Each structure stands twice: as C-alpha cells, then as structure tokens.
Amino acid sequence: DxxxxxxxxxxxxxxxxxxxxxxxxxxxxxxxxxxxxxxxxxxxxxxxxxxxxxxxxxxxxxxxxxxxxxxxxxxxxxxxxxxxxxxxxxxxxxxxxxxxxxxxxxxxxxxxxxxxxxxxxxxxxxxxxxxxxxxxxPQTLLMAREPVAWGPTDDVLTPENLRRARYISDSWSDAA
Incomplete structure (x- = not known):
C-alpha cells in the first residue's frame, strides 16, 4: 500500500x-x-x-x-x-x-x-x-481518436491543432 x-x-x-x-x-x-x-x-x-x-x-x-x-x-x-x-x-x-x-x-x-x-x-x-x-x-493533451498535440495549453489549443482534431473526428468511421 x-x-x-x-x-x-x-x-x-x-x-x-x-x-x-x-x-x-x-x-x-x-x-x-x-x-x-x-x-x-x-x-x-x-x-x-x-x-x-x-x-x-x-x-x-x-x-x-x-x-x-x-x-x-x-x-x-x-x-x-x-x-x-x-x-x-x-x-x-x-x-x-x-x-x-x-x-x-x-x-x-x-x-x-x-x-x-x-x-x-x-x-x-x-x-x-x-x-x-x-x-x-496549464497542460493539455488534445485528443481526437488519437493524440493531436500535448504541452502547454496555449501551444496546444491553436486554430491549426483544433482544425486537425476536427478533421480527424469528422473523418472517423465506426466501421473502420
């Protein structure tokens, strides 16, 4: 213990x-x-x-x-x-x-x-x-079916990373 x-x-x-x-x-x-x-x-x-x-x-x-x-x-x-x-x-x-x-x-x-x-x-x-x-x-792991970015929150939650996360999420197929 x-x-x-x-x-x-x-x-x-x-x-x-x-x-x-x-x-x-x-x-x-x-x-x-x-x-x-x-x-x-x-x-x-x-x-x-x-x-x-x-x-x-x-x-x-x-x-x-x-x-x-x-x-x-x-x-x-x-x-x-x-x-x-x-x-x-x-x-x-x-x-x-x-x-x-x-x-x-x-x-x-x-x-x-x-x-x-x-x-x-x-x-x-x-x-x-x-x-x-x-x-x-202060720290963020951005996930969208897979890790997108990890680190200081301001460095992770950028428009580019959020677009990438949205793309991964939208293109995911449950049949895949």
Missing part, C-alpha cells in the same frame, strides 16, 4: 452513477475511505467528522441524511467531490466533471481542483469545454 500521493482517485461521468441506489449522502461520501477502512472495519466518529468537513467544504453542510437520489445534478457532483477529498489521492482522474452542473457549482468545484493542483496533486480531466481548459489547466 503506497502513501496518499501514490493513490489514484476517479470521478466518473454523472451518467454512470446509479441514483436509484438507496444510500445517504454521508454514506456515499464515506465510501471515499474504502482504502483506509476496508470491508470489515467500522466507520468511526473521526471518519464521520472528516466526511462532514468534506461535505461542508463543497457547500453541502446539512445534506448528510438526504438520499443521493434526491440531490440535484450539481449537489450530487459536489458530494462526489467530497468523496474524492476523503480518498486523499495524489492522482485525481475526472471524467467530464462539470457536465450537467450549473456555472456556480462548476466554479466552486474548479476552485477545489485548483487547490489540489496547488498541493502538488496531479489532476487529469476529460473536458470538452475549451474555454475552461484555457482558463484552468
């Missing part, structure tokens, strides 16, 4: 989350402690305190007993970010983390991503919002 900086945390797209599963927000967030707690150890008062603090830090103080299925898309995304916080990973993978959430939620969660980056964590995010990429991510 490596230290926290060797761990990987993953946030899937909202569409991959089963919102009908009957679980409270607090229980969903404490799932971020899986590596620490395991299958047979109980969640302690300290764990609950940490989970409540993570929820408060993403603006969900007081949501602990709500069912995950009752949350809006933005609230669910905030809860999932709180779960990521408890994982204490050095590498954080985000798959379309701002899809289907309002701009305020996106901005709040982006501030958390910036804080992780400032702590020396690596955040890899799949995004289609090029303006957000330009604003918030």
């Amino acid at each position: 490596g230290g926290p900086r060797e761990r990987i945390a993953y946030l899937p797209q909202l569409a991959e989350i089963d919102r009908s599963f009957p679980i409270s927000v607090l229980d969903a967030v404490t799932l971020g402690l899986w590596r620490e707690v395991g299958l047979f150890r109980a969640i302690t008062g300290d764990h609950v305190k940490r989970a409540r603090a993570a929820l408060a830090s993403v603006g969900l103080d007081g949501f602990e007993t709500k069912q995950v299925g009752a949350l809006s898309a933005g609230q669910l995304q905030r809860a999932l970010f709180a779960r990521l916080m408890l994982q204490d990973a050095g590498l954080i993978l985000l798959d379309e983390p701002f899809a289907a959430v309002d701009e305020r939620t996106s901005a709040d969660l982006m501030a958390l991503v910036a804080a992780w980056h400032a702590e020396g964590r690596t955040v890899i995010a799949v995004l289609h919002d090029l303006d957000r990429v330009r604003e918030s991510f």
Whole structure:
C-alpha cells in the first residue's frame, strides 16, 4: 500500500452513477475511505467528522441524511467531490466533471481542483469545454481518436491543432 500521493482517485461521468441506489449522502461520501477502512472495519466518529468537513467544504453542510437520489445534478457532483477529498489521492482522474452542473457549482468545484493542483496533486480531466481548459489547466493533451498535440495549453489549443482534431473526428468511421 503506497502513501496518499501514490493513490489514484476517479470521478466518473454523472451518467454512470446509479441514483436509484438507496444510500445517504454521508454514506456515499464515506465510501471515499474504502482504502483506509476496508470491508470489515467500522466507520468511526473521526471518519464521520472528516466526511462532514468534506461535505461542508463543497457547500453541502446539512445534506448528510438526504438520499443521493434526491440531490440535484450539481449537489450530487459536489458530494462526489467530497468523496474524492476523503480518498486523499495524489492522482485525481475526472471524467467530464462539470457536465450537467450549473456555472456556480462548476466554479466552486474548479476552485477545489485548483487547490489540489496547488498541493502538488496531479489532476487529469476529460473536458470538452475549451474555454475552461484555457482558463484552468496549464497542460493539455488534445485528443481526437488519437493524440493531436500535448504541452502547454496555449501551444496546444491553436486554430491549426483544433482544425486537425476536427478533421480527424469528422473523418472517423465506426466501421473502420
């Protein structure tokens, strides 16, 4: 078992989350402690305190007993970010983390991503919002069925590279 900086945390797209599963927000967030707690150890008062603090830090103080299925898309995304916080990973993978959430939620969660980056964590995010990429991510890998360009964001998101990506994407055949 490596230290926290060797761990990987993953946030899937909202569409991959089963919102009908009957679980409270607090229980969903404490799932971020899986590596620490395991299958047979109980969640302690300290764990609950940490989970409540993570929820408060993403603006969900007081949501602990709500069912995950009752949350809006933005609230669910905030809860999932709180779960990521408890994982204490050095590498954080985000798959379309701002899809289907309002701009305020996106901005709040982006501030958390910036804080992780400032702590020396690596955040890899799949995004289609090029303006957000330009604003918030210093390095970019432009993909269009294959790597198009990699490096400093301003050097990657050029009109030429974006045209090339569009051409690759448009000319792709699922039958190929």
